[in-house]
């Protein structure tokens with residue numbers, strides 16, 4: 001008798017555990033009661049934006065990354081400057097580069113009509129990043145939800161925590177580790193560069209003067225470098241755009257890793273995954289060989305990145321407009 005009661009207790013714990021909120025943690029069904037259509041709304045607006053501009057998928061995926069690395073996944077990146085807030089949009093990694101803010105605004109306003117004051121901008125970023133990955137042919141995953149929005153921004157955090165394309169391997173790995181991410185996450189998430197664009201200014205150094213000796217980066221295929229130089233001159237053309245994956249620029253796949261093996265990674269931060277560390281080089285080779293293993297790890301690492309110090313429970317707020325804090 002006692003045994004069967006224990007069994008029933010255990011069973012109900014197991015059955016209901018996924019639905020009850022463990023304090024401070026996120027879970028996929030968070031809006032099931034309060035805004036059940038949130039997934040459809042996000043998906044339809046992201047799909048519409050992607051149909052109009054295929055690059056938008058990449059831009060939305062990157063926004064979630066640049067949000068999570070600064071004060072956690074709290075939509076701090078979405079705040080405009082006002083009062084004491086200095087917008088992260090002005091930071092080095094974001095200025096003239098981060099995009100997709102209008103799409104997030106459109107999603108937010110559609111959701112506010114359906115369920116006012118319920119869904120955070122931080123969760124909209126996480127859902128948009130997942131939907132963008134799926135739309136471009138990448139893996140799907142259930143997005144843990146329940147983040148709340150910050151009351152402030154950190155331009156210093158944006159400048160310091162987000163890796164720069166000419167950072168050393170050790171610096172980049174350290175920046176990931178400071179956010180609780182490891183070398184496996186670093187390589188898998190860098191696979192995001194299978195879609196989207198980079199400006200000339202982000203990799204020019206590799207084309208002309210990689211190590212201060214007036215020479216191009218020797219880990220960059222010399223024919224590919226010559227082609228890039230025609231559109232990315234020594235000076236000027238800073239904003240000229242180049243696809244990060246020249247083989248399948250709008251398709252989420254493992255060609256990014258295959259390109260690295262051919263010395264045709266666009267950014268220095270891409271190529272050093274192969275050239276500066278044995279563990280990451282082996283991961284690059286594995287993902288180049290096995291798209292399925294890349295996809296599986298990418299999904300896991302995205303969930304891990306999405307869990308970086310979220311605001312939950314009564315912390316922060318649910319913004320009415322993603323660009324400004326509530327009055």
Ligand code: HEM
Nearest residue numbers: 058059062065097163164165189192196197198199202269
């Ligand atoms: C590992 C360190 C990383 C560095 C140094 C880095 C750096 C960069 C740079 C320099 C660009 C081009 C920006 C421009 O010139 O406008 C870029 C684009 C991009 N990054 Fe990263 N990134 C890193 C990791 C990530 C991660 C973890 C993600 C997502 C999870 C990501 C997603 C993207 C996407 C999708 C684009 C294209 C954006 C667009 O076309 O609008 N990156 N990244």
Ligand SMILES: *[C@@H]1O[C@H](CO)[C@@H](O)[C@H](O)[C@H]1NC(C)=O
Nearest residue numbers: 164165166167168201205210
């Ligand atoms: C990296 O790029 C920045 C911006 O272009 C530049 O100021 C800095 O000197 C570069 N760092 C190295 C180590 O080359």
Ligand SMILES: *[C@@H]1O[C@H](CO)[C@@H](O)[C@H](O)[C@H]1NC(C)=O
Nearest residue numbers: 208209210211212213214215
């Ligand atoms: C390359 O960079 C170094 C150090 O940043 C600088 O002193 C040198 O003049 C540069 N050379 C060329 C050819 O631009």
